Amino acid sequence: MNGAPNCGVGSDDWYPEDPNPNLDRLAYADLQGISTTGFTVGLLCRDDGLTHICTNGGTLPQADAAIYSAFFTIADPSAPATGAPAGSGWDATGWVDGAQGVLPLALSSTDNTGISATRVYADGSLIATLQRSCSYDRPRPCTDEPTGAVGIPLAGLADGAHGIQVAAVDAAGNEERLDRPQPLWVDGAAPAAPVGLGSAAATSADNRFSATWALPADAGTPIVAARYQLCQGGTCAAVQTAPSLTAVDGLALAAAGQGTLRVWLVDSLGHADPATAATLALNYVPAGAPNPNSNPEPPAPPSPDPAPPAPPLIILPPALEKTAAALKLSTVRLVGRRVTIAGRLTRRASGRVTLRYRARIGNGHRSLSRRATIRSGTFRSTFTLSHAIAKARSATITATYAGDADTKAATARSTLRIRSR
Numbered sequence: 001m002n003g004a005p006n007c008g009v010g011s012d013d014w015y016p017e018d019p020n021p022n023l024d025r026l027a028y029a030d031l032q033g034i035s036t037t038g039f040t041v042g043l044l045c046r047d048d049g050l051t052h053i054c055t056n057g058g059t060l061p062q063a064d065a066a067i068y069s070a071f072f073t074i075a076d077p078s079a080p081a082t083g084a085p086a087g088s089g090w091d092a093t094g095w096v097d098g099a100q101g102v103l104p105l106a107l108s109s110t111d112n113t114g115i116s117a118t119r120v121y122a123d124g125s126l127i128a129t130l131q132r133s134c135s136y137d138r139p140r141p142c143t144d145e146p147t148g149a150v151g152i153p154l155a156g157l158a159d160g161a162h163g164i165q166v167a168a169v170d171a172a173g174n175e176e177r178l179d180r181p182q183p184l185w186v187d188g189a190a191p192a193a194p195v196g197l198g199s200a201a202a203t204s205a206d207n208r209f210s211a212t213w214a215l216p217a218d219a220g221t222p223i224v225a226a227r228y229q230l231c232q233g234g235t236c237a238a239v240q241t242a243p244s245l246t247a248v249d250g251l252a253l254a255a256a257g258q259g260t261l262r263v264w265l266v267d268s269l270g271h272a273d274p275a276t277a278a279t280l281a282l283n284y285v286p287a288g289a290p291n292p293n294s295n296p297e298p299p300a301p302p303s304p305d306p307a308p309p310a311p312p313l314i315i316l317p318p319a320l321e322k323t324a325a326a327l328k329l330s331t332v333r334l335v336g337r338r339v340t341i342a343g344r345l346t347r348r349a350s351g352r353v354t355l356r357y358r359a360r361i362g363n364g365h366r367s368l369s370r371r372a373t374i375r376s377g378t379f380r381s382t383f384t385l386s387h388a389i390a391k392a393r394s395a396t397i398t399a400t401y402a403g404d405a406d407t408k409a410a411t412a413r414s415t416l417r418i419r420s421r
Helices: 021-027
Strands: 095-097 115-122 125-132 160-162 164-170 175-179 184-187 195-198 209-214 223-232 247-251 257-267 278-284 328-335 338-344 352-361 364-373 378-384 394-401 410-419
Touching: 195 278, 209 257, 209 278, 223 247, 328 394, 328 410, 338 352, 338 394, 352 378, 364 378
Parallel strands: 095 184, 125 328, 125 410
Antiparallel strands: 115 125, 115 164, 160 184, 164 175, 195 209, 209 247, 223 257, 257 278, 328 338, 338 378, 352 364, 352 394, 394 410
């Protein structure tokens, strides 16, 4: 019998297993370039009433059809449809404490090919990915995302305002981004040490001292308190709060001799770091007592030989200021054991970026590192994880650039969480 005309198969031989194998290849259809929403394979068996080409009638053919191999590429030019973002990561106002770790943020989304991931960007850099399990051997590889609880990791965000975007990604890689209506203000670090800590009289005969300092520049919440502590002989007194943000007086050491004043600052969210305190040496020398920190005037040295003539003055050109790397991660995708990491930085940057995939396994961590070459301000690397690392449900991705003669060093981080459909 003859194949249907629209299949373009022209042979009377439809049986690959029959005694005439020379004609078997003519019984196959190789159809390329098909663009369709559905694909059906079968046999069309006609009976014209004179020639019974189906042997026993048109309704009970003694024949079958089989697909020996097929390759499908899903074409999906449209971006996903999204719901309204939810969580304090989207609607919080005012300052957010970076010590929270992760700020809740969720985005539901749908697409004709399903949703493969939900992402979060901060200032254009990818910082979090919630990846879903998809099966690319199906016409619709992924399912819709009913929740999309991706969250905003705060640990890698510097103090200050950040532009936040949440995005849905479909199985074909189309992405729909939504912009947070206002910046997210984050404060996760303690203020820097006071600037210019000093005293008008660091040595006193009546054991009375005062000190002043200036506040450092700080991008976080306002500085609301200054704490200080006096230490002497390996022992420190209780921590006190200064009556002013920039000064304290009426200080006294526990005994004669030298002591140390330590001063640090506190912001309105309670962030403080005593380990980075500014320090000032104070010296209590009672009247009539020798000053143990003073040295007798040394004798004048003998007159030196005449100095040689000064060398000619050489004026060097000012050092060139390096450009910020503007390092950002743009893609973190895990399919099976294959992970793809990509990003961008200033086009002046050269060299390579070190990529590190660090996964939590049980009570420990495992990591894998690769180096990606920078080309025209972009980098990309795809590599295979071990079975143990690939099974981890969360990972931290770090991109580190060491800098070059023109560009400053920089680091960018992103989190990846995997969940089943």
